[in-house]
Amino acid sequence: MKNKIKSVKGTYDLLPSEIYKWQEVENKLRSIFSLYNFLEIRTPIFEKSKLFSRSVGEFTDIVNKEMYSFLDKGKESLTLRPELTASVVRSYIEHNFQQISSIHKIWYYGPLFRQEKPQAGRYRQFYQFGSEIFGSAYPESDVELIDLAYTIYTKLGLKNWTLYINTLGKKENRNKYIEILKESLFPYKDKMCANCKNRFDKNILRLFDCKNSNCKKIMNEYAPLIIDHLSNDEKDYFEEVKSLLDQLNINYEIDPTMVRGLDYYTNMIFEIRSENLGSQDALCGGGRYNNLVEDLGGKFTPAVGFAAGMERLMIAMEKENLFKNESEELDIYIAIMNKNVRNKAMQIVKEIRNNGHSVDMDLQRRSVKAMMREANKKRAKYSIVIGENELQSGEVNIKTMESGKAKTVKIDKINDFLSV
């Protein structure tokens, strides 16, 4: 253990023996996104730092203390992306998406970086997938997005989770509500925990998140809920979202105290929480962000989006035993006897591969017994031993590993045999 270099804190290797699980999930995600006609976007891993302070919010924890920022040679501050919506919106504006089409449905998948203390379901490099709809201010788009997230977890076979929704109202109205909230809570400010006191002025909505029992009690008793302070328009909007969800048989619960850690959300927000994760139980979260495109310098464009954590999903699926306990199968394993047949044998291997079958062969010059053990370990469907006898007769025995039975086939007919 002395001089070994280890991976950076909060990062991990996805090993060859485990990767099939990720690939299985990734493939399903791709196919579901395409069912909903979302197209993929890939943006750079790093961006200018100000992109995130302007979108995510200067006073959020993400920007305040968790970003991996550095100066490049031109002394410009760059940051490893801590989330992806900002990058997607940047790209949307930069490439004038709104001129190409008035609506865009986009999905993404990739690694993000936040310098947090690692914990169950929380890493410093972690993967998220997510999607955004640009160009619709109607509840249909909120519901299509929620339906997409809902369908993903359903189709992956996950059982123990719940969808929560809430609404934050429009920005102007929310500011009015924040004033009311401040007024009603002010008499109790001194009785709250230090954290809440601090947030009272900076981001008072987060007081709903406090787990301190005393603060909770105060909030329960004296804090007005935003849902009771919506304008008629906002109420109607939220009602429409709910009735569309009902129409699609999407089960949800309303959590009137749910808020979001990123500043850009407006109106409808939602979260899906798993019941068999630890304290990091949010599988995905998102909502409407009608002002972000404009705030980042684009034309006003209403949008909704969500982001979902991959590691948490994998942990939850693992806990529900949703992965088969086996990696990929191999069509055929070829045991090569000695150097006299090596050239010809490798040529045969290449021909079978060219014909579209997966083939592995011995690379270690071991005994036939060892090669057969290898064939078994690699879960080959068939095995062939190639030695001088075979080359002389021009025939090989193709053994079906499961039954142990072998069939004699001419060497130039191997591909025909496999193709049946």
Place this chain on the structure above:
RNA sequence: GUGGUUGUAGCUCAGUUGGCAGAGCGCUUGGUUGUGGUCCAAGUGGUCGUGGGUUCAAGUCCCAUCAUCCACCCCA
């Protein structure tokens, strides 16, 4: 950043009042010439996280440090 947990073989873990570093699994080889899974046998594998200290003697006791996991926090 604040608390707590755990660090012994590739993996999962034993290791008594301080007295020769262990098991199972895995991996390698063999069980008659060139055929796997089960079985049998042998073999491989560890500076006991790292650095100090106490002791005749430390995996075991003490101190420090690093890593890890969990919770707070935050969030996906």
